[in-house]
Amino acid sequence: MRKLRSSWVAVIALAAAIGATTPSHAITGTVRVTIAKAGLIVGAGGGRGALTFRHRNYPFTVQGLSLGLTAGASINRLVGRADYINEIGDFASTYSVVGAGSALIGGISGVQLKNDKGVIITLQGAKGGLEVSANVTRVVITLDQTRSTPD
Helix, strand or coil: CHHHHHHHHHHHHHHHHHHHCCCCCCEEEEEEEEEEEEEEEEEEEEEEEEEEECCEEEEEEEEEEEEEEEEEEEEEEEEEEEEEECCHHHCCEEEEEEEEEEEEEEEEEEEEEEECCCCEEEEEEEEEEEEEEEEEEEEEEEECHHHCEEC
């Protein structure tokens, strides 16, 4: 009986704590990006994309370097979201990703990136080319706020 009472007290305390917390002001944006990459052992890639955030489209460039097993070349057209953005400046940063993938003529690609400001970008989409990879990648996103347009 004591265990049951203790459990109920814990549940009520948890519910009260959840109800008392203030909601986060972080916003989710949508991301579209096209990336071309190629490599043998060390891979490199780059591309362009757009972030839609607070009813504006912000163009950006992507540059990346991967270290590990990389062989081949591919073009990726990805869409997804960027979570936990508090302000637009949080998006432009260096991101890390550890992953693996492959493409033979065509396929589906997915990736999740995270930066030191807590922004998480989750992307998926079509991949074309011939590539096999298992590597650690660093991606630098540079935002061009001067060319933003209304959504």
